[in-house]
Amino acid sequence: MEWETLYARRMGRVEPSPIMALIRVLSQRPVINFASGLPDPAGFPVKALQEAAAEILAEDWRAGLQYGEAEGYRPLREWVAADLTARDVPTKAEQVLIVSGSQQGIDLVARAFLQSGDVVLTEEPSYLAALQVFASYEATARPVATDADGLDPDAAAAALKQSRVKLLYSMPNHQNPAGTTLATNRRVAVLRAAAAAGVPVLADEAYLHLRYDAGEPAPLAAADPEAPVLTVGTFSKTISPGLRVAWIAGPAPVIARLALLKQVTDLHANSFTQRMVHRYVAAGHLPAQVAHLRAAYREKRDAFLRALERQLTGRATWTRPAGGMFLLLRLPSGQSATGLLSKALDQGVAYVPGAAFFPAGGGEGTMRLNFVSPPLTDIDEGVARLARAIG
Numbered sequence: 091m092e093w094e095t096l097y098a099r100r101m102g103r104v105e106p107s108p109i110m111a112l113i114r115v116l117s118q119r120p121v122i123n124f125a126s127g128l129p130d131p132a133g134f135p136v137k138a139l140q141e142a143a144a145e146i147l148a149e150d151w152r153a154g155l156q157y158g159e160a161e162g163y164r165p166l167r168e169w170v171a172a173d174l175t176a177r178d179v180p181t182k183a184e185q186v187l188i189v190s191g192s193q194q195g196i197d198l199v200a201r202a203f204l205q206s207g208d209v210v211l212t213e214e215p216s217y218l219a220a221l222q223v224f225a226s227y228e229a230t231a232r233p234v235a236t237d238a239d240g241l242d243p244d245a246a247a248a249a250l251k252q253s254r255v256k257l258l259y260s261m262p263n264h265q266n267p268a269g270t271t272l273a274t275n276r277r278v279a280v281l282r283a284a285a286a287a288g289v290p291v292l293a294d295e296a297y298l299h300l301r302y303d304a305g306e307p308a309p310l311a312a313a314d315p316e317a318p319v320l321t322v323g324t325f326s327k328t329i330s331p332g333l334r335v336a337w338i339a340g341p342a343p344v345i346a347r348l349a350l351l352k353q354v355t356d357l358h359a360n361s362f363t364q365r366m367v368h369r370y371v372a373a374g375h376l377p378a379q380v381a382h383l384r385a386a387y388r389e390k391r392d393a394f395l396r397a398l399e400r401q402l403t404g405r406a407t408w409t410r411p412a413g414g415m416f417l418l419l420r421l422p423s424g425q426s427a428t429g430l431l432s433k434a435l436d437q438g439v440a441y442v443p444g445a446a447f448f449p450a451g452g453g454e455g456t457m458r459l460n461f462v463s464p465p466l467t468d469i470d471e472g473v474a475r476l477a478r479a480i481g
């Protein structure tokens with residue numbers, strides 16, 4: 091059978107990503123690994139999850155091991171709605187769909203709103219796996235000018251008026267890969283421009299909780315609760331990514347339609363892990379867990395930034411994230427991060443070249459550095475190795 095001739099046309103846009111493959115390979119090398127996309131497993135709340143799982147198997151196994159509703163486990167939807175409401179995004183349970191990872195949330199939104207040839211506006215750089223979703227629906231990601239304060243609202247307003255623009259995808263808080271946050275004073279302008287253009291905003295709040303600087307970060311939707319925002323959030327970065335429990339929130343009619351898509355995809359999110367997450371959050375564990383992660387990750391971020399300052403001032407520039415897992419380092423002009431990688435591996439340190447995160451090309455001189463997954467004690471040495479590779 092000539093399978094290659096049988097695929098739907100859009101499968102031409104679903105290709106193995108060399109960067110994803112590289113991240114996997116690098117993770118297996120005996121090097122100090124700044125290339126990982128993973129949170130630190132030391133942060134997983136194993137004991138509380140063990141208790142939650144045991145309780146469900148003892149008390150609630152009939153429902154926990156059974157099929158569930160496409161929209162998700164009602165008490166968890168209610169908890170997410172209450173949490174958003176407390177963050178100044180007034181939300182009812184009907185406005186929340188539980189999904190199997192926020193990656194699936196991005197996919198469902200893309201499937202619902204994008205057709206071949208449509209344009210999605212993004213930050214520059216942006217999240218690689220979201221760019222892959224948009225490509226899989228034959229949409230084009232078009233970057234909007236982005237600086238240390240996130241999207242430029244004037245550039246976004248101009249881009250939103252262009253034809254075929256169907257979605258604005260933004261990570262407003264501590265984004266992947268640069269770690270930047272959309273400044274508070276830009277948020278209303280971006281949302282107003284989207285509303286005026288009739289273009290929905292997909293706000294990916296995956297890193298909302300992972301804040302190390304002062305101040306409690308707000309979801310983008312809180313800047314204007316009337317704005318056309320679909321928010322995706324996840325328990326992957328606060329509890330565990332392996333549970334695959336996340337959510338989309340937005341207007342109730344949109345959520346009802348997305349629930350239909352969710353149903354045709356996989357019927358519903360995992361009954362068991364939804365209940366585990368619900369027991370965990372309902373028991374009130376999340377604030378202490380988030381505080382714990384913030385303290386541990388803050389220490390690593392600070393160590394990383396200090397090491398960069400000591401070793402690379404004048405030889406490279408980098409973002410200074412207020413939160414999240416990543417920062418973006420820029421080499422002096424002319425140097426390629428892809429070209430430098432084998433030298434870095436020889437020195438015993440790995441990173442991800444940044445070019446794949448730039449939807450319109452460019453970014454050859456950038457690299458993504460994960461500052462949360464390496465052990466604290468490896469950070470100085472890893473940065474020293476990087477500095478030696480840069481030369």
Ligand code: PMP
Nearest residue numbers: 191192193217266296324326336
């Ligand atoms: N959005 C962003 C910005 C991410 O970095 C990730 C994970 N790397 C996701 C979404 C997907 O996370 P999950 O599917 O585990 O919720």
